[in-house]
Amino acid sequence: MDDIVSVNLGTRSYEVCIGTGLLARAEAQIAPLLRRPRVAVVTDETVGPLHLDALRAGLGQIEMVSLTLPAGESTKSWPHFTRTVEWLLEQKVERKDIVIAFGGGVIGDLVGFAASVLRRGVRFVQIPTTLLAQVDSSVGGKTGINSVVGKNLIGAFHQPTRVLADIDLLGTLAPRDFLAGYGEVAKYGLLGSASFFDWLERNGPALAQGDTALRQEAVRRSVQMKADIVERDETEEGDRALLNLGHTFGHALESATGYSDRLLHGEGVSIGCALAFELSQRLGLCAQEAPSRVRAHLRAMGMKTDLSDIAGDLPDADGLIALMAQDKKVLDGKLRFILARGIGEAFVTSEVPADTLKTLLQDALASRA
Numbered sequence: 001m002d003d004i005v006s007v008n009l010g011t012r013s014y015e016v017c018i019g020t021g022l023l024a025r026a027e028a029q030i031a032p033l034l035r036r037p038r039v040a041v042v043t044d045e046t047v048g049p050l051h052l053d054a055l056r057a058g059l060g061q062i063e064m065v066s067l068t069l070p071a072g073e074s075t076k077s078w079p080h081f082t083r084t085v086e087w088l089l090e091q092k093v094e095r096k097d098i099v100i101a102f103g104g105g106v107i108g109d110l111v112g113f114a115a116s117v118l119r120r121g122v123r124f125v126q127i128p129t130t131l132l133a134q135v136d137s138s139v140g141g142k143t144g145i146n147s148v149v150g151k152n153l154i155g156a157f158h159q160p161t162r163v164l165a166d167i168d169l170l171g172t173l174a175p176r177d178f179l180a181g182y183g184e185v186a187k188y189g190l191l192g193s194a195s196f197f198d199w200l201e202r203n204g205p206a207l208a209q210g211d212t213a214l215r216q217e218a219v220r221r222s223v224q225m226k227a228d229i230v231e232r233d234e235t236e237e238g239d240r241a242l243l244n245l246g247h248t249f250g251h252a253l254e255s256a257t258g259y260s261d262r263l264l265h266g267e268g269v270s271i272g273c274a275l276a277f278e279l280s281q282r283l284g285l286c287a288q289e290a291p292s293r294v295r296a297h298l299r300a301m302g303m304k305t306d307l308s309d310i311a312g313d314l315p316d317a318d319g320l321i322a323l324m325a326q327d328k329k330v331l332d333g334k335l336r337f338i339l340a341r342g343i344g345e346a347f348v349t350s351e352v353p354a355d356t357l358k359t360l361l362q363d364a365l366a367s368r369a
């Protein structure tokens with residue numbers, strides 16, 4: 001049975017439908033949103049060959065045109081953004097039409113941003129195909145691309161009109177990509193729900209091995225938590241920043257590794273969560289056991305947790321801090337961190353002494369030696 005999570009944002013409200021076999025039922029899901037039976041789909045070179053025919057079949061009487069972009073983080077850039085917008089115009093996509101983002105977070109972010117500027121804004125539907133995109137990036141309306149200066153620095157808030165999270169699509173994900181998405185799932189437990197983190201400790205391994213019901217439950221709980229936070233703070237004036245647990249460190253590490261295969265986004269988040277709990281403990285905010293428990297679960301899942309898990313050179317502590325300073329969360333020149341008083345008890349603060357941060361990073365870098 002499908003789960004429905006509502007994201008209540010007044011005129012921008014929408015539903016996230018989570019279930020199995022959704023692609024085959026795409027026509028019933030999407031036809032009610034359309035003024036004419038035509039959609040423009042953007043996907044990537046991995047997802048297209050695997051699942052585009054199934055989407056076309058599922059759309060039934062709805063005509064589908066499609067654009068396939070290269071896979072990977074470097075696609076979230078001006079050249080592919082320009083190409084996508086121009087292609088949508090060539091396809092004569094009108095103000096009342098729907099664009100479909102069919103892929104992981106890269107395609108979702110890029111296509112959502114393209115939809116936000118096309119003819120000053122057209123509607124779009126997210127069909128997220130990675131665990132990360134199903135639990136996080138497809139919900140909440142943050143869209144955008146990367147700049148050479150930093151990640152996600154160019155973008156817009158543009159809520160989707162519907163999200164269809166088909167759990168079956170996760171079956172073709174490479175194990176490394178599945179686990180990267182699990183970094184964001186664990187993040188929800190760590191930031192706001194100790195009981196969800198308990199549940200993940202018990203069910204994470206079976207879920208990773210392919211249990212569909214457990215996967216659906218993990219996606220439902222994650223999306224519900226994200227929806228609750230986005231409803232309270234759509235444009236990140238306050239609480240929404242909690243969703244960035246692990247990201248201040250993670251984004252700096254992604255930047256240091258050139259947004260490459262050396263470190264996937266969710267892997268950076270996983271290491272970042274471990275560092276955020278370590279920092280919280282060093283500042284006397286949480287118990288000694290908390291960072292060990294975080295690291296133990298992520299390790300048991302086979303995830304990256306330490307800087308020593310990243311191959312190749314990294315900048316020194318000052319270099320990493322300089323990269324953190326490019327983060328969007330910097331306010332009045334001060335770095336903001338998401339720290340925790342315990343598992344499920346995260347909060348936002350700018351009060352991190354520079355020497356504690358530097359020592360933490362020096363120690364983490366020393367463990368690579």
Ligand SMILES: NC(=O)c1ccc[n+]([C@@H]2O[C@H](COP(=O)([O-])OP(=O)(O)OC[C@H]3O[C@@H](n4cnc5c(N)ncnc54)[C@H](O)[C@@H]3O)[C@@H](O)[C@H]2O)c1
Pocket residue numbers: 044045046047050071072073076103104105106107109129130131132133136137138139140141142143152169170171172173174177180181265266
């Ligand atoms: N907008 C937001 O709120 C938000 C939140 C979190 C992350 N993000 C962004 O999301 C991006 C990361 O997303 P991602 O991890 O989904 O990366 P991704 O889109 O690059 O997908 C990862 C890889 O999996 C492949 N893939 C996708 N679906 C597949 C499937 N069903 N089967 C086989 N392979 C498949 C892709 O081709 C790609 O190679 C980052 O750019 C990050 O900044 C955005």
